Amino acid sequence: MINKIKKNDKVIIISGKNKGKIGKVYKIISKSKVFIKGLNLFKKHQKPIPSINQIGGIFKKENYIHISNIIKFDKYHNKLNKKKLTLNKKY
Structure with a gap:
């Protein structure tokens, strides 16, 4: 799996208690x-020390x-970025 999420990226949570x-x-x-x-x-x-x-x-x-619970958010078009990654296979 290729990780396309980097530091300072805007993301949206797609599952869990903070969904959306x-x-x-x-x-x-x-x-x-x-x-x-x-x-x-x-x-x-926290106990005091x-x-x-x-x-x-x-x-x-x-x-x-x-x-796996987040998707990159496209700030230019104000929508989700759902591009699928495909691997180049040689036949």
């Missing part, structure tokens, strides 16, 4: 997981989304 939302990719890890700014948030419960002056509480963090 548009965001910008800001980090890619292991060629199959991406972080999208402001989407796929979860709550992290007084030795390093870290406060505790409930914080919102972004979780990764698998690359």
Whole structure:
């Protein structure tokens, strides 16, 4: 599979709890997981650590989304980019 999604690309989520939302990719890890700014948030419960002056509480963090659950968004035509990739086969 050819990965056409890069950092700072505008993408739309096609499955999951954030289906239909548009965001910008800001980090890619292991060629199959991406972080999208402001989407796929979860709550992290953090205990206070007084030795390093870290406060505790409930914080919102972004979780990764698998690359198969997103599609590149065409900013020029304001629509999805659903071009299919074909492999050149020699017969």
